[in-house]
Amino acid sequence: MSEATRSGRPIADFSGLRWSAAGFHEVAPRTADELCRIVSAAHARGMPVRTRAQGHSLNGSTLPAAGELLVRTADLREVRFASPGSVTAGCGTVLWVLQSVLRAHGFDLPVLNDGYPGPTVGGYLAAGGFGPKSDLHGGFWDNVAGLTFVDGGGRLRGVARDDALFPWLFGSMGQLGIFAEATLEIIPLEGAAQYPEGKALEAPRLAEQHVPxxxxxxxxxxxxxxxxxxxxxxxxxxxxxxxxxxxxxxxxxxxxxxxxxxxxxxxxxxxxxxxxxxxxxxxxxxxxxxxxxxxxxxxxxxxxxxxxxxxxxxxxxxxxxxxxxxxxxxxxxxxxxxxxxxxxxxxxxxxxxxxxxxxxxxxxx
Ligand SMILES: Cc1cc2nc3c(=O)[nH]c(=O)nc-3n(C[C@H](O)[C@H](O)[C@H](O)COP(=O)(O)OP(=O)(O)OC[C@H]3O[C@@H](n4cnc5c(N)ncnc54)[C@H](O)[C@@H]3O)c2cc1C
Missing domain, CATH: 3.30.70.2520 (Alpha-Beta Plaits)
Structure with missing residues (x-):
């Protein structure tokens, strides 16, 4: 299990205008189970938890206050092809990286951010999510089949699209839980691609870069x-x-x-x-x-x-x-x-x- 380390260095977000405190703890779980244990332990101690993915937001919500536990989602990057028409991805996976993995298999994401690689699956969900093909496919909320998240008590919960909670998760800015994995709808690039059923891999990690x-x-x-x-x-x-x-x-x-x-x-x-x-x-x-x-x-x-x-x-x-x-x-x-x-x-x-x-x-x- 990942160990929490103490960090003395303040961090910024994409705005470059706001900074965290200097003394916080940080941890980067690799699995949903690890994430559960981390949040459960924090809950038992009453320790505030701050969630950060790629820090591509501007509003300071990823910046820990003194004494908080910063949970970095960057290592939640497992990608599985479990059911035709979908991919299940760790919520720390950068969307553009996931798209490139899918394209290598003949598939694509219907909706993802414009611009360049930055937002992760979890960060995009926490913002809401729309993109250049939303005129055809709708918002990100129309293209997620279900997800798992760890609530503030450290419990792992599964939420399907027909659950009343589901639409409230989009745009919830890390307030309701930490998204662990999401099952996303995928579309074939062209013609009929062979679905790589059963395949699992770890998506490449993209280093965060924030120049003050x-x-x-x-x-x-x-x-x-x-x-x-x-x-x-x-x-x-x-x-x-x-x-x-x-x-x-x-x-x-x-x-x-x-x-x-x-x-x-x-x-x-x-x-x-x-x-x-x-x-x-x-x-x-x-x-x-x-x-x-x-x-x-x-x-x-x-x-x-x-x-x-x-x-x-x-x-x-x-x-x-x-x-x-x-x-x-x-x-x-x-x-x-x-x-x-x-x-x-x-x-x-x-x-x-x-x-x-x-x-x-x-x-x-
Ligand atoms: C270059 C660029 C292009 C963009 N284009 C678009 C676009 O086309 N469409 C669009 O909709 N948005 C767009 N955005 C906005 C972007 O989607 C959001 O700012 C998004 O939240 C950033 O994702 P992140 O993974 O870096 O998350 P962070 O910035 O690290 O986190 C953002 C918020 O989400 C929370 N969070 C992050 N991960 C999780 C998780 N796993 N579980 C729960 N909460 C979590 C954090 O606590 C924080 O409150 C763009 C941003 C950039 C920088």
């Missing part, structure tokens, strides 16, 4: 994104509003062309992502921060406040808050709305009654 903002070389400045979910018919108006916001905050970022990912509705609603039973589109602004000066960061935060005001301005708008910079209980209550936030709290109180998991990130300590 003050050391980032010019030309490799930090990327920030601001995603707004809007009803499909409101897209043109939302894009006009975004353009106007960018114009008001010219200089906040080196803005790139606004993105646009339609997300098909296939019957399931993930309430923490978008609470309405309808197709919607993820659109947004993104770009690079010019430098790490206080003035540049202030401009970024001012843009963020403007973006939040836009996200709150219409009932059908929703911010993809799980993958963005703002954080803290008030922010999440504002973005989810009172009713969903309270239901989320109720579910957490059942699964993590001691409030040990990612303490203080979404709900007050």
């Amino acid at each position: 903002l003050q050391f980032a070389p010019r030309g490799d400045e930090r990327l920030f994104w601001f995603t707004l979910f809007v009803p499909d018919e409101g897209l043109a108006e939302a894009q006009r509003e975004l353009l106007a916001l960018e114009a008001r905050h010219a200089g906040a970022l080196r803005f790139a062309e606004r993105y646009c990912y339609p997300i098909r509705h296939r019957g399931m609603v993930a309430p923490l992502v978008y609470p309405e039973a309808r197709p919607f589109t993820a659109t947004g602004a993104w770009g690079w921060l010019g430098d790490a000066s206080r003035e540049a960061v202030e401009k970024l935060l001012a843009f963020d406040r403007g973006f939040m005001a836009l996200a709150m301005s219409r009932p059908g708008y929703r911010r993809y808050i799980q993958s963005e910079l703002p954080a803290g209980p008030q922010i999440y209550e504002q973005c989810f709305g009172r009713a969903i936030y309270e239901e989320f709290r109720r579910i957490k109180s059942e699964l993590d009654p001691q409030n040990l998991l990612n303490r203080g990130s979404v709900f007050a300590r």
Whole structure:
């Protein structure tokens, strides 16, 4: 079993703007059983647990406070071909790495992040998850058949797609448990590929790389994104509003062309992502921060406040808050709305009654 080690060095997340405390313990389980034993032991001692995958989020929720136990999921990378039409992957597997494993066997993932390798199966699930092919295949919640996770008491639980809890896990930001394994739907690349039934392997590990903002070389400045979910018919108006916001905050970022990912509705609603039973589109602004000066960061935060005001301005708008910079209980209550936030709290109180998991990130300590 992996031993917990004490770490003296603070760590950052993808934002490069926030840091952990210096004195925390860390451990990297290799199996779901190890994960259970680790969380059970932490539960018995009342020790808060922080979950971190690749740290490709911006909101600081992967950064341990002093004395917390950091559970790194990077070694949960077993991949199994157990049942045709699916793959079962350890939740520390980077999605793009999993895709490359699948492609080598003639299969593909219907939905994964755009950009480049970063988010893991578990981190993407904890954010919600959509991608370039969501117009065909829906959200990540439409493409996961089931999963296992370890709750705040250290119990391993299995959740199938028809379980009432299932849709609440998408976008839950490590609050309800630590995802161990997920069974994902897969599609053939072309024609009929031979399903490698029974095959198991360990996916390659991708090293985390986070250059603190003050050391980032010019030309490799930090990327920030601001995603707004809007009803499909409101897209043109939302894009006009975004353009106007960018114009008001010219200089906040080196803005790139606004993105646009339609997300098909296939019957399931993930309430923490978008609470309405309808197709919607993820659109947004993104770009690079010019430098790490206080003035540049202030401009970024001012843009963020403007973006939040836009996200709150219409009932059908929703911010993809799980993958963005703002954080803290008030922010999440504002973005989810009172009713969903309270239901989320109720579910957490059942699964993590001691409030040990990612303490203080979404709900007050
Ligand atoms: C380059 C890039 C491109 C992106 N593109 C997209 C995109 O196209 N679509 C999209 O939907 N998102 C996208 N994102 C956002 C990304 O999916 C989220 O920020 C995601 O949470 C990062 O995953 P991670 O594995 O690095 O998790 P971390 O950043 O390590 O963790 C994020 C949160 O998830 C929790 N968590 C991580 N693993 C687990 C687990 N196994 N069990 C329970 N909780 C866990 C952590 O505690 C934390 O709260 C992108 C991010 C980057 C950096």
